[in-house]
Amino acid sequence: MKTEERLNLTWEEFTRIEMRVGTIIEAQVFKEVKNPAYKMVIDFGSLGKRKTSAQITKLYKPEDILGKQVIAVVNFPPKQIANIMSECLVLGVVGQDQEVTLLSPEREVKNGLRIG
Secondary structure: OOHHHHHOOOHHHHHOOOEEEEEEEEEEEOOOOOOOOEEEEEEOHHHOEEEEEEOOOOOOOHHHHOOOEEEEEOOOOOEEEOOEEEOOEEOEEEOOOOOEEEOOOOOOOOOOOEOO
16 A cells, blocks of 8 residues: 555545544553553543543643643544453544644544534
8 A cells, every 4th residue: 555545534434533622531551551551531522431541651640631632533432441341532643752742632622522
């Protein structure tokens, strides 16, 4: 497969990706996983609360991300990660040393709003 073919999405494919804003309402060290991570609960407003985990321990402490709004993909199928079922994928920028900077809206917005 050519690189251009692999990178190009159709508009229809892109519109199927449900990226939504949510607020982290629970965050704790995920002791049961091999790589350092936090398990979190994120409130997506009318879409409900969803569990997930993220390897963001290089730049964040659990107490620092409570109340933080983030952007996540909410329409992937659930995935078992250690002892939790991950229900969304939090988005972030992966740096040179594999540190992850969370993506978030520039100002507070209503939970559940779609990124478009």
